[in-house]
Amino acid sequence: MGKIRALDPSVVNKIAAGEIIISPVNALKEILENSIDAGATMLEILVRDGGIKLLQVSDNGCGIQLDDLPLLCERFATSKLTNFQDLENIATYGFRGEALASISHIARLSVTTKTNDEQCAYKVSYNEGKIVDKPKPVAGKNGTSIHVEDLFYNIPSRLRALKTPNEEFTRILDVVGRYGIHSKGIGFSCKKFGDSSYSITLKPDFTTIDRIRSIYGNNVATSIIGFEMDSNENLGLTKVSGYISTSNLNNKKSVQPIFFINDRLVTCDPLRRAIYNTYTNYLPKGTRPFIYLSINISPPSVDVNVHPTKREVRFLHQDEIIDEITTSINDQLSKLDTTRTFNRGVMMSKPLTDNSSTKYSQAATPTTTHPMNSSQTSQRRYENKLVRVDSSQAKITSFLKSSQYNSAEYISASQHIGKQSNTASDNNKDKATPIDLNDDVNITRSQSLQDESQSNTYSMLSKERVTVNLTSIESLRNQVDMSAHKELTEIFAGSNYIGIVDYYKRLLTIQFDLKLFLVDYGAICNELFYQIGLTDFANFGTIQLQTQDTEQLSIRNILKTLNLAETKIDEISSQLVEMKEMLWEYFSIEIIENESHVAFLKTIPLLLKGYTPSLSKLPLFIYRLGTIVNWNSEQECLDGILKQIALFYIPEIIMEVSSSSESPKGEKHSNTENAHKKEELSEKIEHVIYPCLKRRFLAPSSIVDDVIEIANLPGLYKVFERC
Structure with a gap:
């Protein structure tokens, strides 16, 4: 009797599955590719124990037809091709129909899917390639969710050969990051089971540079350039594009090159070695470049069916194509190799006493910790030195806010003192945000200007930006540069906003790196609005003031609300009327006179869209303009007016009152009203002022004492002994 026997089908299937699914990252790669083939624009990945206990991928693609579910996990059942010749022009990731089949033989697999035509989703489980039960109708959204549990539960030897869960999770992040960089228009999110924050978050509208920055960090993103190469029809090379690092990249730990050939993530060792050899002429010894290349080759010249995991492909004219690419990279690097930047380490002392200057026209960019930076994954991360938040990521509460915090270019509107609209000069958006307002408020000696519960209505102004060449303004800007x-x-720039801790003392907290700081936001806002005034000098928006009784707006x-002498009021009014043309041209402060030569305040400047200064400070603002500003010296005059505008824009103090407390006027203050003021101010600072501060603020040395470190994680x- 012969010794050769046919293997049992279950053994054959397990052997084949072991060739295709070597580790959790291979299963993830196959599922990701299926989701992208299905036209998904958002993929959510959940991982437990490195993908061994749980690997879940949810997408918003086209879903799976109900009639196709019985064949979903059958080996060699696919919708991608019908005959062998189709491989020559295959344009999808999947084509063999082995991925889900292999997973079902070595793990517990369930699928929840819904097409646009179905009224509900269907959930079904698979075991060894066969459907277990009939599809069950369940609640669900369009798309597919693949749920893989207990990977390699029936292959103990493979399970023992896997690396630690953390190492497997790092490999998963690496693959998600590579597909995230290449897949434009597709969003990715990936996190560990039980974690509150995502390890990777990529929005669908992120550019390639944004994706590289989110995955590999700002150090890489600021040291790369775009790369494109002409096609070569003789070699079947249709297009090569991507990003390559310059000689300024200082990255001791290598980031494996990212190669996509005909949109397939592959490893190409000959190409990698050739590129590394090219960079030896430009990078210091021991430094590796960052390479991302998308290579398109005529499909008939590429064989995609040469490796079980599809990590390798073969293509014609390989040596010639590699030579073309490396020559083009060398040509581009040689044009840039005129200067080189080397970073030197500096010990940061705890007191903030370093008066190093910062360029006024540029915002500082923080160095952040990114999960995919290979220079960090190999190092042990201690919990007492782990930064758990990313300043570049938005909070979930930011998505609940109105679009009133968006910017607009030259916007104007009207404001009843109680009915208000604003104008802003911000070049980011071209839409205004309308908001209604209802309360009318009178200006009398017993009742100053109020602005509770105000909101804004914005409209566009056809106004071109004015270029200011005044020597005095340039001098003031240089002073800001020197004092930064x-x-x-x-x-x-790299901090995370925590919240306000004292509305009376105007204190808030922020986190930077491992430290918690207490900040005097009154002093910070004063400097911020002064710098905005310098930057947008002569280009302010306007807040138009209107009331039913126009006499209320007379200077x-x-x-009179300040109980000044009549002679002092006349002196201030005359001074402002005399300088009204300059105030309007440079500061958008419009003062008009009626037939009786009575001066009225019509507009005040708008520095930041979405934020209106407290109108209760308007009388003091007018008084200080007329008495403190030195009108005889150009530079001192402009500087003085900008400082008064900045003081006017500082958020007001909110007194702590109880329900029974009374003001000097005998009016009772409501706890509800006070809470509303605090809530409104908190939202303005978190969603309007602080984002602006992170983008454009140059902190002067004078506010060092206003920022105090109160705690640090170690x-x-x-x-x-814990966080």
């Missing part, structure tokens, strides 16, 4: 504190500027009536661990 580099270390403190980087803290604000005289506004100043110190808290020493006390509490």
Whole structure:
């Protein structure tokens, strides 16, 4: 009797599955490719124990037809091709019909899917390629969710050969990051089971540079250039594009090159070695480049069916194509190799006393920790030194806010003192956000300007930006440059807003790196609005003031609320009327006179769309303009007006009152009203002022004492032994 026997089909299937699914990352790669083939624009990945206990991928693609579910996990059942010749022009990731079949033989697999035509989703489980039960109708959204549990539960030897869960999760992040960089228009999110934050978050509208920055960090993103190469029909090379690092990249740990050939993620060792050899002429010894290339070759010249995991392909004229690519890279690098930047380490002392200057026209960019940076994954991360938040990621609450916080270019509107609209000069958007307002408020000695519960209605102005060449303004801007504190500027640029802790003392908290800071937001806002005034000088928007009784807006009536002498009021009014043309041209402060030569305040400047200064401070603002500003010196005059505008824009103090407390006027203050003021101010600071501060604020050395470190993570661990 012969010794050769046919293997049992279950054994054959397990052997084949072991060739295709070597580790959790291979299963993820196959599922990701199926989701992309299905036209998904958002993929959500959940991982537990490195994908061994749980690997879940949900997408919003076209879904799977109900009639196709019985064949979903059958080996060699596919919708991608019908005959062998189709491989020559295959344009999808999948084509063999083995991925889900292999997973079902070595794991517990369930699928929930819904097409646009179905009224509900269907859930079904698979075992060894066969459907277990009939599809069950369940609630679900369009798309497919693949649920893989207990990977390799029936192959103990393979399970023992896997790396630690953390190492497997790192490999999963690497693959998600590579597909995320290449897949334009598709969003990705990936996190560990039980974690509150995502390890990777890529929005569908992210550019390739944004994706590289999110995955590999700002150090890589700022040291790369776009790369494109002409086609070569003789070699079947249709297009080569991507991003390559310059000689300024300082990255001791190598990031494996990202190669996509005909949109397939592959490894190509000959190409990698050739590119590394090219970079030896441009990078210091021991430094590796960052390479992302998308190579399109005529499909008949490419054989995609040469490796079980599809990680390799073969293509004609390989040596010639590699030579073309490396020559083009060398040509581009040689044009840029005129200067080189080397970073040197500097010990950051705890006191913020370094007065290093920062360029006024540029915002500082913080260095952040990214999960995919290969220079960090090999190092052990201690919990007491782990930064758990990313300043570049938005909070979930930001998606609940109105679009009123968006910017617009030259916007104008009307405001009843109680009915208000604003104008802003911000070049980011071209839409205005209308908001209604109802309360009318009178200006009298007993009742100053109020602006509770105000909202804004914006409209566009056809106004071109004015270029200012005044020597005095340039001098003031240079002073800001010279006084900038580099270390403190980087803290604000890379910080995370925590919240307000004291509305009376105007204190809030922020987190930067491992440290928690207490900040005097009154002092910070004063400097911020002064810098905005310098930057947008002569290009402010306007807040138009209107009331039913126009007499309320006369300079005289506004100043009467301060109990000033009549002679002083006349002096201030005359001074402002005399300088009204300059105030309007440079500061958008419009003062008009009626037939009786009575001066009225018509507009005040708008520095930041979405934020209106407290109108209760308007009388003091007018008074200080007329008495403190030195009108005889150009530079001192302009500087003084900008400082008064900045003071006017500082958020007002909110007193702590109880339900029974009374004001000097005998009016009872409501806890509800006070809480509303706090809530409104908190939203304005978090969603309007602080984002602007992170983008454009140059912290001066004068505010070092207004930023105090109150805690740090290593110190808290020493006390509490946990976070």
